Amino acid sequence: MYDESIVLRRAGVNGLTEHIRSPKQRAYRKVKRAEGEQATRARIVDAAEALHAEVGPARATISAIAERAEVTRATVYRHFPDDESLFLACSQQWLSRQRLPDPRGWDAHDDPFAVLHTGLTDIYRYFRDGEPMLSSVLRDAAVLPARLTEDRLASEREWQARLTRALPGRRRRTVQAAVAHATSFGTWRSLCVDLGLSNRAAVDLMVAMIAAASSRGQHASRVG
Template identity: 80%
Template sequence: MKRAEEEQQTRARIVDAAEVLHAEVGPAHATISAIADRAGVTRATVYRHFPDDESLFLACSGQWLSRQRLPDPDAWDVHDDPFAVLRSGLTDIYRYFRDGEPMLQSVLRDTAAVPARITQARLAREREWRDRLTRSLPGRRRKTVRAAVAHAISFHTWRSLCRDQRLSNSSAVALMVAMTAAATENPLRSSVDPG
């Protein structure tokens, strides 16, 4: 019984170390040696618990996600106004981006080092966000409207607006809602969206 508890604690220390290093230096630079050092174990111990990088990354990702308050698309649909839905969704997404910024920035920067299953799950979440936010917008079938929403829900857009340009989350949300509203009206249709 004690041995099993010790093994579980060792595994938890390894996952914690991987999570910290993934946020601090990124998955591409979080070597097994660095993770072992941070966890206070040997590389062999890491490999005994996680036989490959993907199994360790999946455990780390699962733990990190379980500690986050993820965006909740079901909570966005309480409004009749599609722009209120958009505002609610972007507010939720931007809160998540701000809360999870170090990890999200590192993982997106090091996408090539991230297992395909993790990347596919992230992209599926983003498609769900886009689909939920566009489904009641006027002109939702137009390329420009879908592009405006996809741009608005991008972590890179949030980072540009809130970090580089120093907007508050609420100001960034207001700007992206206004941009999307302009895309739905599409006053420049002939030059912007020929289809």
């Protein structure tokens, strides 16, 4: 027999249960939404990183990044309102995946030319590992945020300071120029990509060049 009071009581219990559960459900939905947003952001950064290495930052348009990430342009702009924020996220992710040169490990030798050899070997290993991205980024350096260029130059200055500080004739401009030339990605690319040298052969060549510059510096000091 139909009893309206029973139905109303059951509805009240169910409504109360729904009321009790709804905060948890809302929290769960928020978590899932946040996870979805994070996954979307990660796909955008992955797409940008891949395109920067393949075609370079100058030609990695927002439309191309959106297509690779399988999102709309509006979605890209929602996560990254300008090119700089996207470039910085892409750069940070790429660098986090690299084994960067570690100047702290170069000083295990007393011989400054052994330090030089160890340091250049470390730098050239990094250049070879990251060649596609480094080539694209340096080719399109004009479109990159100034902060990225400044960070790269600061790293290069640190490498050069570590490699020159114990060299004979280190204060001479020719010695400093030789070390700066040896630590340049453009120098490595010319020797190892364009001319086909191995990393070891390129390191030996650059160490010999710097040793010659240092020797001339010592000779000039004695004559003076």
